[in-house]
Amino acid sequence: MLEKMNAGREVKSPVAKTEKLMAVKGMNDILPPDSARWEWLEDKVRSLMGRYAYRNIRTPILEHTQLFVRGIGEVTDIVEKEMYSFEDRSDKHGHYDHLSMRPENTASVVRATTEHNLLYDGGKRLYYMGPMFRRERPQRGRYRQFHQIGAEALGFAGPEVDAELILLAAALWKELGLSDWRLEINSLGQPEERAQHRAQLITHFEQHADALDEEAKRRLRSNPLRILDTKNPAMKAMVESAPRLIDFLGAQSLAHFDGLKAILDVNNIPWTLNPRLVRGLDYYNLTVFEFVTERLGAQGTICAGGRYDYLIEQMGGKAAPAVGWALGVERVLELIKEQGDAIVLPVPDAYAVIPEVSGLPIALQALQALRAAGVSVQMHAGASAEGLGSMKSQFKKADDSGARFALIFGATELAQGSVALKPLRGEKAGGAQVQTLQPLNNVAAWADTLRTPPCS
Numbered sequence: 001m002l003e004k005m006n007a008g009r010e011v012k013s014p015v016a017k018t019e020k021l022m023a024v025k026g027m028n029d030i031l032p033p034d035s036a037r038w039e040w041l042e043d044k045v046r047s048l049m050g051r052y053a054y055r056n057i058r059t060p061i062l063e064h065t066q067l068f069v070r071g072i073g074e075v076t077d078i079v080e081k082e083m084y085s086f087e088d089r090s091d092k093h094g095h096y097d098h099l100s101m102r103p104e105n106t107a108s109v110v111r112a113t114t115e116h117n118l119l120y121d122g123g124k125r126l127y128y129m130g131p132m133f134r135r136e137r138p139q140r141g142r143y144r145q146f147h148q149i150g151a152e153a154l155g156f157a158g159p160e161v162d163a164e165l166i167l168l169a170a171a172l173w174k175e176l177g178l179s180d181w182r183l184e185i186n187s188l189g190q191p192e193e194r195a196q197h198r199a200q201l202i203t204h205f206e207q208h209a210d211a212l213d214e215e216a217k218r219r220l221r222s223n224p225l226r227i228l229d230t231k232n233p234a235m236k237a238m239v240e241s242a243p244r245l246i247d248f249l250g251a252q253s254l255a256h257f258d259g260l261k262a263i264l265d266v267n268n269i270p271w272t273l274n275p276r277l278v279r280g281l282d283y284y285n286l287t288v289f290e291f292v293t294e295r296l297g298a299q300g301t302i303c304a305g306g307r308y309d310y311l312i313e314q315m316g317g318k319a320a321p322a323v324g325w326a327l328g329v330e331r332v333l334e335l336i337k338e339q340g341d342a343i344v345l346p347v348p349d350a351y352a353v354i355p356e357v358s359g360l361p362i363a364l365q366a367l368q369a370l371r372a373a374g375v376s377v378q379m380h381a382g383a384s385a386e387g388l389g390s391m392k393s394q395f396k397k398a399d400d401s402g403a404r405f406a407l408i409f410g411a412t413e414l415a416q417g418s419v420a421l422k423p424l425r426g427e428k429a430g431g432a433q434v435q436t437l438q439p440l441n442n443v444a445a446w447a448d449t450l451r452t453p454p455c456s
């Protein structure tokens with residue numbers, strides 16, 4: 001199959017068997033200690049989602065290509081040029097599937113909701129975290145495998161749920177220590193209102209045809225709203241002077257928007273109206289919003305969302321309203337770093353110094369008990385014919401590990417059924433600043449003194 005797909009094409013980088021293999025361009029390894037930041041963020045998100053009663057959903061990374069064509073729209077950057085799509089191997093009848101790596105997760109959430117009839121007993125609040133894939137030009141804040149955290153509320157029509165989602169995001173920024181953001185909102189109204197605006201928009205663009213780039217010309221008939229979303233600075237003036245969708249909204253749409261704004265105002269969430277903020281597809285409606293920062297250069301949108309009351313039906317489900325957002329984890333973490341990062345990177349509570357190889361079995365037994373009691377211990381390792389290394393080199397490693405205590409499993413201590421506990425950083429072990437002996441048969445009695453004090 002690969003041969004068939006690549007007929008007439010050449011492999012870009014033939015890799016000799018001994019050559020060092022590298023990750024795919026635009027796809028990053030997340031390594032310690034940086035991965036601790038990811039875990040820290042994910043923990044905060046889980047805790048917060050729980051407090052808003054949003055429940056976790058996990059959908060497959062591979063889906064039928066058609067899901068994204070229908071769920072995102074044929075005339076979008078993502079579907080036109082960014083998806084990783086391929087033909088699966090064929091079954092015994094020669095039939096095969098067109099599959100794609102998910103470029104976003106809303107379409108999958110809607111599919112799962114419909115497939116499992118999740119709305120049978122009322123609305124559902126869901127959240128997800130995970131990798132998404134888009135074949136874009138890699139640059140700061142823009143990768144080919146990136147990560148999103150998203151929240152979706154399905155089955156609720158009122159502006160209070162739009163507000164709940166925005167308040168949830170604002171609470172998250174607060175917990176992450178982020179203050180450098182701006183909230184932009186807009187309303188896309190309803191399809192009939194958009195149809196009237198669309199006609200005038202096309203007229204406007206036609207009057208400025210010379211200012212349109214190739215992509216805009218192509219989208220003039222298929223998806224003119226999306227032209228407002230252009231990243232081409234040369235089109236900025238022409239886009240600024242375009243008719244505003246917000247001016248075409250009827251009373252009901254405006255009431256929904258006003259309902260949202262009233263809740264945001266009372267909750268001191270500052271917002272600005274951005275009449276050019278759009279989602280180019282018919283099943284998006286009413287509220288759209290973005291959290292933007294100036295501190296990340298061109299890739300300043302950290303979170304984007306909106307209402308999609310017509311999508312579930314469009315995807316073959318029973319009609320139901322819905323609203324959601326997705327944030328870019330890489331951009332949020334970058335912003336946290338930009339603002340000066342207060343994340344405490346993890347260190348073990350204790351480092352186990354093991355002078356003799358013969359001490360290993362008992363040492364591992366004691367460490368097992370300590371870890372069961374909630375203590376984090378890094379064990380000295382690297383035994384060879386010469387043993388486990390000098391005390392000096394082991395203490396150097398203990399120090400480098402950042403641990404607050406050393407546990408010394410020396411032959412003399414083990415012979416007494418004990419281990420020596422030595423504070424490394426001016427800590428007091430059980431009230432004492434000096435080395436003490438602790439019993440191995442009752443680890444629970446002293447494990448507490450080693451454990452990281454709970455964060456205030």
Ligand code: ATP
Binds near residue numbers: 143326328
């Ligand atoms: P952009 O305009 O920056 O391309 P988008 O409109 O394509 O964003 P959405 O599909 O709304 O983005 O995705 C939600 C969020 O996911 C974005 O606001 C951004 O934070 C993040 N995101 C999107 N694409 C990427 C990417 N290629 N790399 C890193 N983060 C991304």
Ligand code: MG
Binds near residue numbers: 077
């Ligand atoms: Mg994009």
